[in-house]
Each structure stands twice: as structure tokens, then as C-alpha cells.
Amino acid sequence: xxxxxxxxxxxxxxxxxxxxxxxxxxxxxxxxxxxxxxxxxxxxxxxxxxxxxxxxxxxxxxxxxxxxxxxxxxxxxxxxxxxxxxxxxxxxxxxxxxxxxxxxxxxxxxxxxxxxxxxxxxxxxxxxxxxxxxxxxxxxxxxxxxxxxxxxxxxxxxxxxxxxxxxxxxxxxxxxxxxxxxxxxxxxxxxxxxxxxxxxxxxxxxxxxxxxxxxxxxxxxxxxxxxxxxxxxxxxxxxxxxxxxxxxxxxxxxxxxxxxxxxxxxxxxxxxxxxxxxxxxxxxxxxxxxxxxxxxxxxxxxxxxxxxxxxxxxxxxxxxxxxxxxxxxxxxxxxxxxxxxxxxxxxxxxxxxxxxxxxxxxxxxxxxxxxxxxxxxxxxxxxxxxxxxxxxxxxxxxxxxxxxxxxxxxxxxxxxxxxxxxxx
Ligand code: BJ8
Numbered sequence: 001x002x003x004x005x006x007x008x009x010x011x012x013x014x015x016x017x018x019x020x021x022x023x024x025x026x027x028x029x030x031x032x033x034x035x036x037x038x039x040x041x042x043x044x045x046x047x048x049x050x051x052x053x054x055x056x057x058x059x060x061x062x063x064x065x066x067x068x069x070x071x072x073x074x075x076x077x078x079x080x081x082x083x084x085x086x087x088x089x090x091x092x093x094x095x096x097x098x099x100x101x102x103x104x105x106x107x108x109x110x111x112x113x114x115x116x117x118x119x120x121x122x123x124x125x126x127x128x129x130x131x132x133x134x135x136x137x138x139x140x141x142x143x144x145x146x147x148x149x150x151x152x153x154x155x156x157x158x159x160x161x162x163x164x165x166x167x168x169x170x171x172x173x174x175x176x177x178x179x180x181x182x183x184x185x186x187x188x189x190x191x192x193x194x195x196x197x198x199x200x201x202x203x204x205x206x207x208x209x210x211x212x213x214x215x216x217x218x219x220x221x222x223x224x225x226x227x228x229x230x231x232x233x234x235x236x237x238x239x240x241x242x243x244x245x246x247x248x249x250x251x252x253x254x255x256x257x258x259x260x261x262x263x264x265x266x267x268x269x270x271x272x273x274x275x276x277x278x279x280x281x282x283x284x285x286x287x288x289x290x291x292x293x294x295x296x297x298x299x300x301x302x303x304x305x306x307x308x309x310x311x312x313x314x315x316x317x318x319x320x321x322x323x324x325x326x327x328x329x330x331x332x333x334x335x336x337x338x339x340x341x342x343x344x345x346x347x348x349x350x351x352x353x354x355x356x357x358x359x360x361x362x363x364x365x366x367x368x369x370x371x372x373x374x375x376x377x378x379x380x381x382x383x384x385x386x387x388x389x390x391x392x393x394x395x396x397x398x399x400x401x402x403x404x405x406x407x408x409x410x411x412x413x414x415x416x417x418x419x420x421x422x423x424x
Pocket of ligand 1: 285
């Protein structure tokens, strides 16, 4: 069936048949997981619309921006400072992919035992399925885990790739390395966009990204209420869309949604009964359309009340200091804020343990489900320390490793149901 966006997708060199198949599967999946929920907030209609047009109207907006001379910069990691891209009048989009489509193509150039997230973005590119990747003037990788680091070498044969070096420790010399990388990135962004980054624009960009973080912080605070006012699936979707949508519009829409949520909380209304077990997710990021585990959890009699992940709290916990006068002050504030990210790629990474325990307590979680993508060593190994920290705080944890396939859904359901019964 043809759509109004076919000509645009053809121009972007997508494989139209395979892409139509992907959209069809995605639509069905979304219907089953999202539209089957009852009592959703009115504000979620905006998110439903954005998702339905994620490859359509949003891509058209990117093409329009490009026609006006703006550059589109794609990223895979929350370490890439969006403030710098926005200050150079660019548009930043998240490229992490959460679907299996393209897996066969990816496995021709990557080992099979590579994490699903990496296979997904490589597969999307090789199979010409992602209009975001095809819209990018620059794709920014980073040296976080070994899998990603080496995959970018392969990805670079197909797209304009630039890689940022991320320190693995947090000593003074690591901060220096990171500062040098932020400055090198600024130079690269200036080269690609043809714009010089000045203090006033950078301050404005810092405020804009902070405002988006603040509205998501507000959403998280509202989720601490009992009964829980919004499903974990909907909250995850909001976080996922924050990586694609126009930041100003997104912040405004989520602000309205939070107003609605606040009314629900004040009137004691919830999406589920008060006694429903409250679970927190922790671990690897869940990129669109990776909704499998949240669906399994919320159809097993529990509700998700927070995500300790990069598509969740890790991306919004810390703000950049806006008070700097000079360009140097502002860049240093960016360096310091991003150095606080507690990704499992760091060693040691004790602040993550502290953050998980305090988040679980603040949200009054009855238990934590640690989610690791199969073959992700940083998170799989760190799961043992997370369990120990939670045990000391008397919070039960279930560790799950899975990928994007649907083969293990029944098995996951059995394990999650048993855990829900245990914490109930
Ligand atoms: S800051 S979590 S977004 S690196 S799941 S590809 S770690 S093998 S995604 Fe991440 Fe940045 Fe860290 Fe966040 Fe590797 Fe693990 Fe795969 Fe991963």
C-alpha cells in the first residue's frame, strides 16, 4: 500500500518493501502492547501520534531542516552532548535501534554473539530500513563498550562516522581526557555545520536540554505516587520519544501530560490498584520498539515505576550548570555533567549502586528487575554487584538477560510471575 511518504523514503534510498513490512509489524506490535491498555492519559495521544509518524512527519521535519541548511547528527549514546549540536543550529537524533529487523544482514558482518542493540543499528543500515540513519550528515559513535567500539569501524564503511573517546575511570586525568574530547567534538560539529559556537547560543542550548530533563524528572517524581498514575510502558515510550522529537515541542507536551498526571495523583486515581506490586527496571537501555520485557512485567500483575537506564533516569538525573559566563565556563559545565554518567562501562562504578538503591527507595519499589541484553558484558557482570547492593538494602532483585526475539516470552513470563508473587 502506498503512503504519502513513499517519495521521501525512496529519495532516502530505503528498501521500500522491507520498510513497509517493518512498519506493518511495528503497528501491530504497538496496537497489542499500547492500545490494549485501559484508562490511559489523554496526553498519551500526542505520543501515539508521534510514534505513528516517527518515520513520516518527523523525517519530513528533518528533511525541511536540512533544506534550510541545518545538519542532522545521529548518536547511539547519552554521552554525546546534544547542547553542542543545538548551539551550532544542528538537530540531534538517537539512532539506537530496538528491533530484530536487519539481524540477518548484521550477522554477515558481525559475530552472532554480539548484543542485539549493536546488531540492530548495523542491520538497519545494511538493510536500508531506517530513515533517521539515512538523514544523518554525521553519525557519532563512542568508545563505551568493546562491541560498539568495534562495530563503528564496520559502520564507517557505510555512513559518515565520528567516534568520541569515553574515559573508563573517573580520575582527574580521565576528566582531562573527556574535556579534550568534548572540545574535539565541538570542533567537529563546527566543521560539519559551518557554524561557530558562541557562549550565548550554548547557554540557550543548555537551558533547552535542561528543560527537557526537568520535565522528565517531574514525570519521574509523579510516578512515585501510590496508586501509580501511569503505566511503565507509557513512561518508557515518553523517554524513548525524547530522543527523536523536537525538544521544545516535546517539553511542552510532556509538561501538559504531567499536569494531567498531577490531577490524577491529587484525586488519588491510579492506572492500577494501590496494592499492585511496584517494580523498577535497571540496566541496559530499551530503544524503540523494545517493549517486550515491560509488556511481560505489566501483564504479570505488576507495574513499572522507574527505569534506571539511559532511556530513563540516567539520561535526565543531572542538569548542566547554566550559570557560566564564558564559553569555557559553559563547556566545563558540560564536561562535568557528562562525567557523572554512571554507565557500566566505567570501573569502578559504585555511584551506580548508590543511585539504584536511592532510586528504588524514593520510588518505593517492591523489587528491581535487572535487564541485560544477551552478550552485554558490562551490565551482565555489574548485575552481581547491583544484586548485592539491593540485598543489603533489603530490596529483592531478579536478573534477566534477553534479546529482541519473541522466542523466550513464555519463559520470561514464568520467571517474572514467580518474582511478582514473591514480592507481593
Ligand atoms: S552510557 S548504557 S547509551 S554505552 S547493551 S551496546 S553497553 S553490549 S548501550 Fe549505552 Fe552509552 Fe552506556 Fe548508556 Fe554495549 Fe551493552 Fe550492547 Fe550497550
